[in-house]
Amino acid sequence: MISNREISKILYEIGEYLEIKGVMFKPRAYEKAGYSVENLEEEVAEIYKKNGLKAVEDIPGIGVSIALKVEELLKTGRLKYYEKLKKSFPVKIGELSAIEGMGPKMIFKLYKKLKIRSIKDLEKAAGAGKIAVIAGFGKKTEEKILKGIEFLRKSGGRFLLGVVLPQARSIENRLKELKHVNRVAIAGSLRRMQETIGDLDFLVTSKKPKEVMKFFVSMPEISHIYSQGQTKTMVRLKSGIDADLRVIPDISFGAASQYFTGDKRHNITIRALAERKGFKLNEYGLWRGEKLIAGETEEEIYKSLGMVTPSPEIRNDSGEIQVALQNKLPKLIGYGDVRGDLQVQTNWTDGENSIEEMAESAKSAGLEYIAITDHTKSLAMTGGADEKKLLKQMAEIDQLNSKFQALNSKFRILKGAEVNILKDGMLDIKDEVLAKLDVVGIAVHSHFNLSRAEQTKRIIKAMKNKNADILFHPTGRLIQKREPYDVDVEEIIKVAKETGTILEIDADPYRLDLKDEYIRKAVAAGVKLSINTDAHSKNSFHYLEFGIAQARRGWAGKNDIINTRPWPEMLKLLKTKQNIKNKIA
Numbered sequence: 001m002i003s004n005r006e007i008s009k010i011l012y013e014i015g016e017y018l019e020i021k022g023v024m025f026k027p028r029a030y031e032k033a034g035y036s037v038e039n040l041e042e043e044v045a046e047i048y049k050k051n052g053l054k055a056v057e058d059i060p061g062i063g064v065s066i067a068l069k070v071e072e073l074l075k076t077g078r079l080k081y082y083e084k085l086k087k088s089f090p091v092k093i094g095e096l097s098a099i100e101g102m103g104p105k106m107i108f109k110l111y112k113k114l115k116i117r118s119i120k121d122l123e124k125a126a127g128a129g130k131i132a133v134i135a136g137f138g139k140k141t142e143e144k145i146l147k148g149i150e151f152l153r154k155s156g157g158r159f160l161l162g163v164v165l166p167q168a169r170s171i172e173n174r175l176k177e178l179k180h181v182n183r184v185a186i187a188g189s190l191r192r193m194q195e196t197i198g199d200l201d202f203l204v205t206s207k208k209p210k211e212v213m214k215f216f217v218s219m220p221e222i223s224h225i226y227s228q229g230q231t232k233t234m235v236r237l238k239s240g241i242d243a244d245l246r247v248i249p250d251i252s253f254g255a256a257s258q259y260f261t262g263d264k265r266h267n268i269t270i271r272a273l274a275e276r277k278g279f280k281l282n283e284y285g286l287w288r289g290e291k292l293i294a295g296e297t298e299e300e301i302y303k304s305l306g307m308v309t310p311s312p313e314i315r316n317d318s319g320e321i322q323v324a325l326q327n328k329l330p331k332l333i334g335y336g337d338v339r340g341d342l343q344v345q346t347n348w349t350d351g352e353n354s355i356e357e358m359a360e361s362a363k364s365a366g367l368e369y370i371a372i373t374d375h376t377k378s379l380a381m382t383g384g385a386d387e388k389k390l391l392k393q394m395a396e397i398d399q400l401n402s403k404f405q406a407l408n409s410k411f412r413i414l415k416g417a418e419v420n421i422l423k424d425g426m427l428d429i430k431d432e433v434l435a436k437l438d439v440v441g442i443a444v445h446s447h448f449n450l451s452r453a454e455q456t457k458r459i460i461k462a463m464k465n466k467n468a469d470i471l472f473h474p475t476g477r478l479i480q481k482r483e484p485y486d487v488d489v490e491e492i493i494k495v496a497k498e499t500g501t502i503l504e505i506d507a508d509p510y511r512l513d514l515k516d517e518y519i520r521k522a523v524a525a526g527v528k529l530s531i532n533t534d535a536h537s538k539n540s541f542h543y544l545e546f547g548i549a550q551a552r553r554g555w556a557g558k559n560d561i562i563n564t565r566p567w568p569e570m571l572k573l574l575k576t577k578q579n580i581k582n583k584i585a
Contacts, residue, residue, distance in 0.1 A: 001045045001220035002073055003239040005163050008038035010073065010082050011066070013094045017085040019104040020093075027104075029066070032352060036061035037070075038163070041542040043170050045220075048074050060352055060537060092118045099148040100482050101141075109134070123149050155480040158196035159241050162509025162546050165190065167239060168200050171219065178215060180208040183253055187260035191312045193549035195479055195512050200243035201260050209247035216245050252284045254297035259283035265317035266310075273305055273321065313552040332552040333531075337564045338544050340369035342439050343418065343472060343504065343532035348393055349374040350382035352537040355393075355413065356400055361538035363411050369567040371416035371439040372397060373472075378420045378428040379445050387433045390417060394436065412567050414438040418472055423447045425461025427468070434467035438571060441504070443472035444485065452486040459492060463501045469574050470530055471496070473506040473513040481510065489518050496527045500576070502562055503527055505554075507547025508534040519554025528573070529556060530563050 015030030036059055037044055047055045048071065057067040073079050089111075095118060096107050110116040113134050114125050122145065125131055132142040168190055175184045181204055185191070188201035206212050213233045217225050226234040226242075233245045248256045259267060259282065274281040279288055285295030286304055294300040302309040307324040311332055314320045323329050344358055345351035351358070355372055362370045372393065375384040385393065394415045404411050416439035420428045427434065427442060434440050442462045450458065462468055474492060475484035496503050503522055506513045511534065514522070522529060531547035533540050551561060558564045562573050 001043070001238075002077055003167050003221065003237070004037050004040055004044055005159075005167075005239045007044055007070060007073055008034040009094055010034075010079060011037060012097075014082055014085060016093050016097055016104045016107075017089055020089060020108045029061075029063070032061040033059075033066045036352070036537060036539060039537050039539045039543075041166060041539070043166055044070060045074055046170065060539060090117060095119050096122065098152055098481070099145065100151070100478075101144055101148060109136075119149060119152070151483060152480070155196070158198050158480075159239075160479060160509045161190070161193060161195055161197060161512075161549070162543065163239075164197045164200070164241060167221070167237070171200075171221075171243070172202065174219070175202065175204055175212070175216070178206075178212060180211050181206050182250060185253070185257050187257060188262065191261045192263065192315060193313050193546075193553065195515075195550075197241070199241060200237075202243065202245045203253070203256050203260060204245065204247050205250045205253050206247050212247055213245065248283075250296065251292070252295045254299070254301055255281070255285040255295040256283045258298045258301055261312050261315065263316050266315040266321070269317050269321055270305070277305060279304070311552060313549055314555060330555055330557050333548055333556055333558045333561055333564065335545060335548050336366075337558045338367075338531055338548060338561065339565065340367055340371070340414075340563045340567055340570065341533050341535065341541065341544065342371040342414075342416065342470060342530050342563055343373045343441055343506070343534050344370045345374055345418070345534070345536045346372055348372075348389070349379075349384055350536060355396060357538050358535065359400065359404075359411065359413050362541055363409075365541040365544075367541065368410065369412040369414060371414035371441075373416040373418040373439065373441050375445075376417055376419045376428050378422060384420070384428075385417065387430055390429065390433055391436075414567065414571070416441060418443055419468075420445055421458060421462040423450075423458065425458040427462060427465055431465070431467055434465075437467075439469055439574065440467050441470045441472040442468045444476050448476060448482075448485040450485070452488060455485055456488040456491055459487060460495050463492075463495055463499050468501060470502040470504050472504045472532075473511050473534070474503055474518075475513050475515070477513050478510050479512060484513070489514075490521065493518070493522050493525050493527055496522070497525050502530050502574070505529055505531045505547045505550050505556075505561075506534050507531055507543040507545075507550070508540075509543065509546050512546060512550050514550070514554070516550060516553035519551060519556055523554060523556050523560050528562050529560055531561055532563070 011030050011034035015027040019027040053067055053071050056070050057064055069079055069081060091111050093107060096102050114130055116122050116125055126142050126146050131137050132139045168186055172184055172186055175181055183205045185203045187203055189197050190200060204212055209230050213228055216233055217228055221237045222235045223238040224236040231247050236242050271281050279286050286293045286301050294304045299309050308327055308329055310320040310324050346355050346358055347353060375382040377384045377386040397413050397415050400413055415437050417437055418441045421442050421444050422428055463471060475487060477484035503514060531551055533543040535541060562570050
C-alpha cells in the first residue's frame, strides 16, 4: 500500500518538474494536491478502497486528471507520467529541493551550469567554490547551501510525527481486527508523541503469534523483512520507516508497554528505583525474586513502585519520576480540551479554502470557534491583506456569523490577522484597524539572519504593541527544513509575562513551535499559551492533536491554554491582556 507521504512526494516533484519546464498553472495545481494529500488524516489508499475514484476526486485540490494519476499509483505503485518527467530531467529533484532555499529554478540553473544532479554533487561543487562564481548566486548563497546540507544530514533518518501517525494507526487498527489478537498497543517514540519518530513499535497479545506475524509481513506497505520470528518481527515499510512487532503474553502487556515506550533515560531511572526497593523490572514484569508482583498494566507497576503513572509524553527523566513519587504530577491538558483555533488561513491569502468552508470543517472537527488570521500586506507572496482588504474581510465574517445565528448555530468566526513584524519591530497594519480585530497574531516572516540581540529586540518591540495578542510560531523553525532564528526565548517569555502576550504552540507538524522545553518554562513563569493549527486547508484541523501533545510534553494544563475556554471567556482574557499593554505603553 502506497502511503500519503509517498503520494504527496510524487505530486510535489511533478509540480517541480513542470515548473522547470516552464509549464503555466499546472505546477501550482500539483503543489496544492500534494499539500492536500500530505495533510489528510486518513490514508488515500483507505479512502480509495472504501469509495473508489470519486472519493479521491473529492479530496480538496485534486481534480479528475490528478485523481486518475493517484489511482494509477494506488493500483500499480508506479506512475508512468512521473517516470517520464524524471527521465527528461535526470536530477534528484526531491532530494535537492529538501534543502532550504533550493527551488526548481535554482536546481535547473545548477544542472545547466555544473551538471549537479544530487546532494553529493551539490556539496562537492559548493565545497570547491564553484557555485559562488555563478551569476546570481555568490558566496552567501553557497554558504547557505552548505549549511542547509549540514542541517538536512543532522535531521535525516527520522520522520515527522504528523506523517507517521496516520500510517501507524492504520496498521494498529488492522491488527486489532484480527480474531486471534487480544490487545494491541503502539509504543516507542510515537506513543510519547515526539516531534520526530525513528521507528515504529507495535505490541500485541495473542495465543497464535505465528498467525499474527504471517499477517504482519503480508501487509501491502511492507517493502523488506529483516527478520521474522514467533515473538518478534522486524520490517521496513515502503515509506522508509522501520517497524517492529512483538507478541507478548497478556500477563506482561503492561510491563512491555512501559519498557518499550521508554524513553531510555526514564527506564534507567525507573529500573534503578525498582532495585532500591528490592525489585527487578524488565519487559516481562516487576519481580521480587522469582515472584511476579505486577505486569499486566502499567498502572500496577508504577503503583507497586510507590508512584502515580506519568503520562507517556513526559517520560524523559526530566523530573517526572520525582514528582510522581510525591503524587504531585500536574493534570495535563486533554486531547479533547481545545475549543477553538486561533490561527486559520483562507483563500483570501495563501489558504486553500473559503472562510465558510474552513468554518464548516472546524465545526465538523468539534470546534466551537475559529479566528481567521490571513497574512498581511508586507508578505506580498501570499497576497497579504492591507487595511482595506482586512475591513472587507471583517464585513464578510459578520455576514457569516449572522448566517450561523439564523441557523441556530453557536459556532463563531472571530476576526483576526497574522500581522507581519517588520525588521524594525513595527507591525505592517495601522493600529486603528488592528483595534477592530478580535485576535491579532504577530509573526516573523523575514530577516531570519539578524543577530540574537537584534531579533529579540525586534520581537519584543512588536509584543509591546497594545493591539498584539499572540506571538505566532515564536522561533520560526521548520522541522527538518529550517533552523529556528536566533532569539532569546527566555527573554521573550519574560516579556510575555510583563505584557500579557500569549505565546503560540503552532500545531503544524513541520513547526510544533514552541518546543516542549520552552512550553515548560512558559508554564512555570505563568505565561498563557494558545494551541493553533496554522491551518491552510480544511483538512488540517486534526493538527490540534499534535499541538496538544506538544503542550503535554511541556507539562501544560488546561488552564495554561487560553483556547480551552469558550470564545467569550477567551476574548475577555485577551482584552485583559490588552489592558496590561495599555498600562505599559
